[in-house]
């Protein structure tokens with residue numbers, strides 16, 4: 001698909017990092033599969049993946065963890 005931000009390039013399969021901030025809680029998930037724009041670097045994460053990440057962020061937040069960095073392929 002054409003990048004929605006810059007409209008300059010076709011996105012390609014790649015990996016990105018996703019950040020969550022919820023109050024005091026900060027979570028970074030690395031190596032998330034996404035479509036990445038080679039022109040501006042914008043990353044588009046599939047909805048199924050985004051839902052999974054949100055669920056994980058909620059779990060980590062409820063466990064009282066304030067700062068966490070995890071790899072996407074380490075998720076259950």
Ligand SMILES: [Zn+2]
Pocket residue numbers: 003004005006007008009037038039040041042
């Ligand atoms: Zn772009």
